[in-house]
Amino acid sequence: MDGLVVIEVCANNRLTPEWLSEIEQRLPGAAVLETDCTNTCGLCQVRAFAYVNGKLVHDPDPAKCVEKIEDEARALLRWLTSSEDEKGAP
Template sequence: MGIVVVEICDASLINEVDVEQILESEYPEVSVVKYDCLSFCGLCRVRPYAMVNGTRVFGKTAEECLKAIRGQIDEELAFYMD
């Protein structure tokens, strides 16, 4: 398991891209975990989002959300690397 955990809902619009494969290949410190539901009722159908170490990250599109996730991962890793 990585030091940065990205949680995504199976129904989330972020799944338009292969988040798990993309992030785990780019960041060996990251683990992507998919859940049936993250209990943010209906949010996953409204816009793409994910949780990065407990912080919600959003985007208007899956690609924009993926970019925001990468930014949050970089921020998290900077904390651990200091």
């Protein structure tokens, strides 16, 4: 079930590799992809951010950003793994 939710992070981001590996451990089904640049010029200089299945998630505080990333990823995982009768876009 790995990779249902892709968390894309710029290598210059304010999020540490430890935080990112913890996300993968806590959220089976999520995969963190670190890229050289996400073409979000300048954002990595002022706040922590990631793209969660293409949606920008950010916060000036890296710890709060990790919480927001995990919340978004959990919501997507619930939606992706729910039955057809329960589905409503997150």
